[in-house]
Amino acid sequence: MDIKNNHLVIMAGGIGSRFWPMSTPQFPKQFVDVTGCGRSLLQLTYDRFKDVCPAENVWVVTSASYADLVSEQLPDIPVSNILLEPCRRNTAPCIAYVSWRIKKINPKANVVVSPSDHIVSDVKEFRRVVNSALNFVSESDSIVTLGMHPTRPETGYGYIQANLSLPSPRNAELYSVERFREKPDLQTAKEYVSQNNFFWNSGLFVWNISTIINAIRVYEPNIASVFEGIFDVLGTELEQEKINEVFPTCPNISVDYAILERAEEIFVFPASFGWSDLGTWGSLRENSQRDNNGNALIGNNIQMYESTNCMVHTVGERRVVIQGLDDCIVAEKDGVLLICKMSEEQRIKEFSAE
Numbered sequence: 001m002d003i004k005n006n007h008l009v010i011m012a013g014g015i016g017s018r019f020w021p022m023s024t025p026q027f028p029k030q031f032v033d034v035t036g037c038g039r040s041l042l043q044l045t046y047d048r049f050k051d052v053c054p055a056e057n058v059w060v061v062t063s064a065s066y067a068d069l070v071s072e073q074l075p076d077i078p079v080s081n082i083l084l085e086p087c088r089r090n091t092a093p094c095i096a097y098v099s100w101r102i103k104k105i106n107p108k109a110n111v112v113v114s115p116s117d118h119i120v121s122d123v124k125e126f127r128r129v130v131n132s133a134l135n136f137v138s139e140s141d142s143i144v145t146l147g148m149h150p151t152r153p154e155t156g157y158g159y160i161q162a163n164l165s166l167p168s169p170r171n172a173e174l175y176s177v178e179r180f181r182e183k184p185d186l187q188t189a190k191e192y193v194s195q196n197n198f199f200w201n202s203g204l205f206v207w208n209i210s211t212i213i214n215a216i217r218v219y220e221p222n223i224a225s226v227f228e229g230i231f232d233v234l235g236t237e238l239e240q241e242k243i244n245e246v247f248p249t250c251p252n253i254s255v256d257y258a259i260l261e262r263a264e265e266i267f268v269f270p271a272s273f274g275w276s277d278l279g280t281w282g283s284l285r286e287n288s289q290r291d292n293n294g295n296a297l298i299g300n301n302i303q304m305y306e307s308t309n310c311m312v313h314t315v316g317e318r319r320v321v322i323q324g325l326d327d328c329i330v331a332e333k334d335g336v337l338l339i340c341k342m343s344e345e346q347r348i349k350e351f352s353a354e
């Protein structure tokens with residue numbers, strides 16, 4: 001497999017503000033240093049694909065309002081590789097747009113698609129899995145989705161049901177997908193975890209460019225016709241004008257519904273590399289180092305007394321002293337301080353609007 005044929009697509013158009021006050025619709029979580037390591041989630045995503053594909057083959061699909069943020073945080077990728085959606089239309093049109101764009105310059109490209117706001121702790125294993133999947137799709141017309149071994153009965157993730165009796169003859173780590181399952185209730189999630197053939201749907205996909213374009217043509221011909229119709233102007237100075245005109249005509253549909261749940265040659269690669277979809281403060285606490293009292297602390301000088309199971313993120317403060325809190329979120333950014341119960345986290349959107 002020639003690494004020059006490998007392309008990375010990062011989907012970075014989300015407007016999530018669940019990490020308020022750190023993140024806002026104007027500065028969503030993918031651009032925030034959530035983990036306190038000095039790199040944003042977008043930058044961490046880019047970093048873990050180094051040695052998988054060259055910088056000139058990295059694409060970011062985002063909103064026009066975030067173009068400058070992407071350029072600032074990822075200065076190594078070409079500005080022409082930052083594709084701007086004029087409106088939100090979910091992941092299927094997003095992937096279709098970048099797929100026809102990549103086809104224009106390399107019809108033999110192998111592509112891995114990644115969200116911009118996840119974390120991975122074992123980067124070495126991550127790269128091994130991704131490279132193995134890229135090699136697989138470079139020699140087949142298959143779609144690969146990375147499935148995470150579940151560690152708990154999680155209700156916030158979709159699941160992939162695999163047929164473990166049918167490994168691929170070309171790669172014994174890949175198995176045929178039986179069915180994609182929606183986010184379950186707790187009892188159903190417990191049933192999934194008790195079996196060994198259910199995996200979390202990570203939202204990481206691998207395919208070659210001809211496979212995904214042919215699948216879009218078959219299963220979503222209306223989307224395909226939109227980008228076929230402007231193929232000649234892709235990569236030219238007229239591209240953005242045409243995209244602004246035609247992109248809003250695409251249906252609002254995820255790639256899971258549009259393609260993955262309908263495709264025939266689809267495999268899951270079960271993996272364990274310390275993955276998390278950082279969707280909540282609670283998930284950040286679970287994926288952070290904790291002290292003996294279960295507190296996760298991200299900041300320069302935080303002192304905790306008689307406090308347990310808290311998530312504290314106060315990197316902008318010189319000194320923070322907390323006493324007597326249990327199961328709470330404490331977060332500060334730009335003069336805004338949030339203190340709330342972890343169990344009330346779903347109300348953060350309500351708080352941020354006030």
